[in-house]
Every structure is written in structure tokens, then in C-alpha cells.
Amino acid sequence: MEKEKLKIGIYELTGCAGDALLIVDCEEELMNIFKAADIESFLMAKSDNRNGELDVALVEGSVSTEKEKEELLDIRRRSKVVVAIGNCACVGGIQAAFLDKKDWEKNFKKVYGTIAFTHTKPAQSKPIDAYIRVDHYLPGCPIGKEQFLSTFARMVGGNPPELYRFPVCVECKWHENDCLLNKDIPCLGPLTLAGCGSVCPDHNIPCFGCWGPTEEANLTSEYHLLLDKGFDLEMIKKRMANYSGTRIAEFFAQFRKEKR
Amino acid sequence: MRILKLQKNCLFPFLEAISKEAELWAPVAKGDKFAFDRVADFSRIAMNATRTIIPAKKIMVPANFNMFHFTEKGYKEDLSHVTDRILFGVHACDIHGLLTLDKIFTQVYPDPYYLEPRKRTMILGLSCWPDEHCFCKSTHTHIVEEGYDLFFTNLESCFLVWIGSSRGDDLIRLVPDLFDENLTEKDIKTYIQWQAERDNAFKTEIQFVRLPDLMELNYRAPFWEELGAACLACGSCTMVCPTCNCYNVMDKQFLGEKPGQRIRHWDSCTLPEYSEVAGGENFREKKFQRLKLWYTHKLQAYVSKYGKPSCVGCGRCLVTCPVQINVKTVAAALEGQEPEAFWKNLAKEATR
Ligand code: SF4
Numbered sequence: 383m384e385k386e387k388l389k390i391g392i393y394e395l396t397g398c399a400g401d402a403l404l405i406v407d408c409e410e411e412l413m414n415i416f417k418a419a420d421i422e423s424f425l426m427a428k429s430d431n432r433n434g435e436l437d438v439a440l441v442e443g444s445v446s447t448e449k450e451k452e453e454l455l456d457i458r459r460r461s462k463v464v465v466a467i468g469n470c471a472c473v474g475g476i477q478a479a480f481l482d483k484k485d486w487e488k489n490f491k492k493v494y495g496t497i498a499f500t501h502t503k504p505a506q507s508k509p510i511d512a513y514i515r516v517d518h519y520l521p522g523c524p525i526g527k528e529q530f531l532s533t534f535a536r537m538v539g540g541n542p543p544e545l546y547r548f549p550v551c552v553e554c555k556w557h558e559n560d561c562l563l564n565k566d567i568p569c570l571g572p573l574t575l576a577g578c579g580s581v582c583p584d585h586n587i588p589c590f591g592c593w594g595p596t597e598e599a600n601l602t603s604e605y606h607l608l609l610d611k612g613f614d615l616e617m618i619k620k621r622m623a624n625y626s627g628t629r630i631a632e633f634f635a636q637f638r639k640e641k642r
Numbered sequence: 643m644r645i646l647k648l649q650k651n652c653l654f655p656f657l658e659a660i661s662k663e664a665e666l667w668a669p670v671a672k673g674d675k676f677a678f679d680r681v682a683d684f685s686r687i688a689m690n691a692t693r694t695i696i697p698a699k700k701i702m703v704p705a706n707f708n709m710f711h712f713t714e715k716g717y718k719e720d721l722s723h724v725t726d727r728i729l730f731g732v733h734a735c736d737i738h739g740l741l742t743l744d745k746i747f748t749q750v751y752p753d754p755y756y757l758e759p760r761k762r763t764m765i766l767g768l769s770c771w772p773d774e775h776c777f778c779k780s781t782h783t784h785i786v787e788e789g790y791d792l793f794f795t796n797l798e799s800c801f802l803v804w805i806g807s808s809r810g811d812d813l814i815r816l817v818p819d820l821f822d823e824n825l826t827e828k829d830i831k832t833y834i835q836w837q838a839e840r841d842n843a844f845k846t847e848i849q850f851v852r853l854p855d856l857m858e859l860n861y862r863a864p865f866w867e868e869l870g871a872a873c874l875a876c877g878s879c880t881m882v883c884p885t886c887n888c889y890n891v892m893d894k895q896f897l898g899e900k901p902g903q904r905i906r907h908w909d910s911c912t913l914p915e916y917s918e919v920a921g922g923e924n925f926r927e928k929k930f931q932r933l934k935l936w937y938t939h940k941l942q943a944y945v946s947k948y949g950k951p952s953c954v955g956c957g958r959c960l961v962t963c964p965v966q967i968n969v970k971t972v973a974a975a976l977e978g979q980e981p982e983a984f985w986k987n988l989a990k991e992a993t994r
């Protein structure tokens with residue numbers, strides 16, 4: 383008897399749709415993806431989408447409207463397992479690059495003026511775990527093919543994903559790169575989750591942190607290290623904030639305290 | 643043990659002859675550093691290389707490899723990454739590094755994934771000259787008595803070649819005419835003088851005999867927390883260390899009919915997940931606890947088990963750690979000094 387297939391839904395909230403696009407771009411494996419599981423909903427790839435019970439929901443994008451929040455809560459209610467895919471869903475993405483509430487309102491006005499919103503109420507962008515319990519996080523901006531496929535295959539095989547928790551530096555050393563940070567190039571590898579295969583340092587480009595911060599990212603040490611190396615304070619802060627979403631809020635709060 | 647003489651212009655012909663037997667690997671330039679790589683063009687070999695970024699351990703245990711393929715029915719071992727190799731240009735410290743790995747991987751729990759490549763790799767050592775970060779004289783790993791098939795001492799006029807094994811001897815026998823059995827008195831004098839000069843060339847010295855006691859006495863010293871505060875938990879120090887051997891295994895699955903793979907990759911005790919156990923409990927949650935473990939292992943615990951430190955003085959941690967946490971600065975802190983290091987500056991900054 384054939385094993386019952388997993389019911390999987392792929393959803394997009396606020397983001398560039400890069401993660402969904404990456405899945406569609408897994409050309410050689412696309413048939414296998416659709417064969418291995420029942421893809422119940424995947425707006426980018428098919429038109430007959432159902433909103434029923436799911437074994438696994440893959441959610442891309444951050445929550446930046448009230449409507450998205452409702453949609454997300456509904457996905458959680460219907461799904462046994464929820465996986466955040468991509469930087470926006472995991473940490474909030476560039477649109478959540480940490481600013482405090484007051485700054486957000488100011489910036490929002492600057493961009494949208496006084497337009498009246500009738501469709502839904504906009505909200506400050508947040509990662510999905512601001513509203514729901516998330517079982518697994520698949521990082522990346524966008525997610526990587528290899529990590530996505532092996533995560534997907536593991537889940538289809540009934541196993542939880544096994545993802546790297548260590549920083550980019552580990553993969554970078556596996557590839558025997560001479561450390562850029564030691565050559566006074568501002569690399570964020572030590573703060574950033576591995577999984578990309580250290581592609582940037584492999585090509586002599588410093589890591590910009592696009593896979594988001596590790597659990598233990600030592601922002602204070604790296605921040606002072608870069609200051610010591612003579613980099614500009616604003617540059618360092620911007621670089622660190624870029625892909626860290628709301629995850630480094632506390633760290634930035636410390637600067638505001640210092641300013642006062 | 644026999645010692646032969648090889649004229650400088652006979653090296654490439656010798657390498658030419660032996661590279662027909664197995665893949666020849668040697669240090670080549672990588673940026674302004676060095677790395678072991680497969681060489682066909684011998685002019686690429688960096689004869690005066692300092693330490694390679696990653697030591698020779700990468701040949702025995704690659705950073706990341708598949709141990710076996712598996713399906714629901716069973717598994718099939720994968721040693722496809724192992725080939726017959728000749729590793730030329732291995733420095734004394736790295737030979738000692740491999741001897742240390744031998745103790746760990748071949749004694750209590752013999753590890754076939756280590757043993758196979760180790761067996762199939764010949765070690766052709768090459769003498770070197772210390773730079774400011776080398777301190778192998780302090781660890782007594784600047785000379786080798788074992789652990790090589792051939793060892794080349796690079797004198798100004800010629801090489802003196804030590805034969806360390808019968809396999810090494812077999813290599814010589816491929817082209818015996820290239821070698822000269824008769825060392826002159828002048829050769830011997832030159833060698834003795836070279837050795838004395840090299841011994842005097844070390845700029846970094848660490849008193850290892852005192853360190854086990856100092857580790858014990860400093861177990862609660864405040865500098866550990868300073869190290870922890872600066873450590874980026876990047877794992878680099880362990881990846882580059884020739885005696886670090888920890889690994890993790892992960893199962894990789896594929897869609898379709900493709901069998902799964904059990905991947906083995908280098909792990910590091912400086913990473914938070916290293917000491918995490920089922921249920922999420924972590925025995926060394928804080929970075930300073932993990933660093934203390936590393937230094938206890940290198941400077942104290944290994945000494946009580948094997949009579950010498952698990953550090954071969956290669957200087958890799960000195961040139962790799964972005965915040966200068968390394969054997970030299972930690973030894974200085976253990977001695978009650980204030981080393982020049984970013985981690986020390988950060989601590990000062992914090993208390994300002
Ligand atoms: S180059 Fe960047 S990623 Fe690589 S070891 Fe250095 S800091 Fe880490």
C-alpha cells in the first residue's frame with residue numbers, strides 16, 4: 383500500500399516572493415516535489431488552491447498588514463507544522479530592519495503620505511513568530527536550493543529538518559578561505575547563519591548577513607571590532623541591521639540609551 | 643634510518659617519478675597564504691611556505707564528506723573521496739598534528755574513515771623556517787623522529803633526505819641515481835649550523851610546562867569571562883587547528899529514488915550546539931565555558947593523558963582568531979600578564 387502523502391501548503395506574505403520563486407526554479411526537482419507531496423496551495427505555481435488541513439505549511443514573507451496577520455493565524459490553525467522560509471518570515475526581512483515604533487510611523491508617512499487604506503490596515507513589519515508558534519526556520523535571502531531540497535526531502539521522509547545553527551565562518555573555513563575580517567574587510571560571517579555555502583567570502587566578498595543572525599550572534603564584539611578597525615559607526619549599524627529584522631532590537635536599544 | 647643527499651635540480655625529476663605512483667599534493671600559494679593542493683605543475687609548489695590555512699588533517703578527514711549511502715533496505719559505505727596520495731611539503735608541526743590525530747582516531751575506537759586515507763597517504767616532510775607566530779620549539783614539535791616516509795631538509799646547496807619508512811625507501815628506489823649516499827663532512831657541518839640557526843630564529847616562546855598548573859590555579863580567574871565576551875563563536879580556531887578532531891554527522895535525504903547520505907563534517911566545541919543534549923539542556927551554554935574547555939583540553943587534560951600538550955605550536959590560532967583569542971594570549975593571561983589583544987581591549991572598553 384502506498385504511504386499517504388504529506389499535505390503541504392506554500393504561502394507568501396510580504397516579501398519579494400524570492401523564496402517561492404526559488405522553489406519554482408528547482409526545475410530538475412520540480413516533478414519530484416509535486417510527486418512526493420500533495421501541494422495543496424502554492425499561488426505562484428498553480429491555480430486550484432485549497433485551504434484545508436495541512437501537514438506542513440511553508441510561509442514566506444513578513445506580516446505587514448492586519449489581513450496578513452489573520453491569514454497567518456488561519457494557516458497556523460490548519461497546519462501541524464509551520465516552517466518559516468526566508469529572511470522575511472524568519473526575522474522580518476529588510477522591511478523590518480530595526481527601527482522603533484516612532485521611527486516606523488514617521489517613515490510610513492514619508493512613503494505613503496496621507497493615503498487612506500481601505501483594503502486592510504498596515505502594520506509595522508514583523509517576522510511570523512511575532513504572531514504564531516513556528517516549528518522550523520529555513521533562513522536565506524532567498525533560501526538556498528540545496529538546503530530547501532534537503533529540508534523538503536527530510537520532511538517528506540517523516541524527519542524534522544536538520545539545519546546548520548553555526549555561523550558562515552564554519553563553512554568559510556571548510557573552504558579554506560583566508561579570513562577577510564583579518565584583512566580589515568567588514569565581514570559579517572561570524573554573526574550570520576551558515577547554509578549558503580559561504581558563497582560571498584568564497585569569492586572574496588564580505589558576508590552581508592543575508593541569512594540572518596545566529597542564535598548567539600555576538601553583536602557587541604563584532605561592532606567594537608569593526609569600530610577598532612576604523613569603520614564608521616553608522617555604516618556598521620546599517621550593515622548589521624540590514625538583514626537582522628527585529629532580531630537585534632535589544633542591541634539597538636542600547637545605542638538609544640547611550641545617545642540620551 | 644638512512645640520510646641521503648639530493649641536489650636541488652633533482653627535486654622536480656624526483657617528484658615527476660613519484661607522481662606516477664599517486665596523486666601529488668603540496669602547499670601552493672592561496673592569496674598571501676598557503677594551502678595544500680594537488681599539483682601537476684611543480685613550479686606551483688611553495689617551497690618556503692609558512693603554515694597552510696588548513697593543516698594536513700583535511701586530507702585524512704575532509705571538512706565535509708559522505709560516510710555512506712542509505713536506503714530503507716540498508717547502507718553502502720562511501721570511501722570514494724579516498725585515493726593514494728603523496729603529501730609533499732608537510733612541516734614538522736603538522737606531522738606532529740597527524741601523530742596526535744593518530745592517538746585519537748586509531749587507539750580506543752579505530753575510525754575506518756581516518757585509517758583508510760591515513761594508510762593511503764605518504765608523508766614527505768619538508769623543513770621550514772619559523773615566522774613570528776611559530777612556536778613549535780616550545781612544544782618540542784619543531785623536529786620529527788617519526789610520522790614521515792621521507793623528510794627533506796632544505797639546505798642552501800642541497801636537500802638532506804631522511805628515510806623514515808620502507809615505503810619512503812621504495813620511492814627513492816624508483817630513481818636511486820638522483821640520490822647521493824655519501825654525505826661529506828661539509829654537508830654535516832652545514833646541517834648542524836642550519837639547525838642551530840633555525841633554533842635561534844623562533845620569536846615566540848611559551849613555557850608549556852607551567853601551563854597545566856596555571857590552568858588549575860586560574861580556573862575561576864576573571865579573564866575567562868573577558869574571553870567569552872569577545873569570542874564570536876565562529877569556530878575558526880578549531881577548524882584550523884591540526885589537533886582538533888571533533889565532528890558531527892547529519893543525514894541528508896533526497897527526493898525521488900536517490901539514496902540518502904550520512905554526512906560527516908567538522909564540528910567545534912566553541913559552538914553553542916556542541917554541548918547541547920536531547921531535551922535542549924546545554925552543559926556549556928556560555929562562551930567562556932566553551933573556551934575554557936578548549937584550553938583545558940589543549941594545555942592540561944591532554945598533558946595528563948599523553949604527557950604533552952595537544953598543541954603543536956603551528957601558530958594557526960594566532961593568525962586566525964579575529965579577536966586574538968589564541969594559545970599565546972591565553973598563556974600570557976594565565977601567567978598574569980595583560981596581552982595585546984582585541985579581547986583585552988574590549989574588556990577595558992566595557993569597564994570604562
Ligand atoms: S571571511 Fe568572513 S565568513 Fe570567512 S572566516 Fe572570516 S569573518 Fe568568517
Ligand code: SF4
Binds near residue numbers: 550580
Ligand atoms: S551575504 Fe552572507 S549569508 Fe548571504 S549569501 Fe553572502 S555569505 Fe551567505
Ligand code: SF4
Binds near residue numbers: 879882
Ligand atoms: S592550539 Fe593553535 S598553535 Fe596550537 S596546534 Fe592548535 S592552532 Fe596550532
Ligand code: SF4
Binds near residue numbers: 912
Ligand atoms: S576563539 Fe576566536 S576563532 Fe575561536 S570561536 Fe572564538 S572568536 Fe572564533
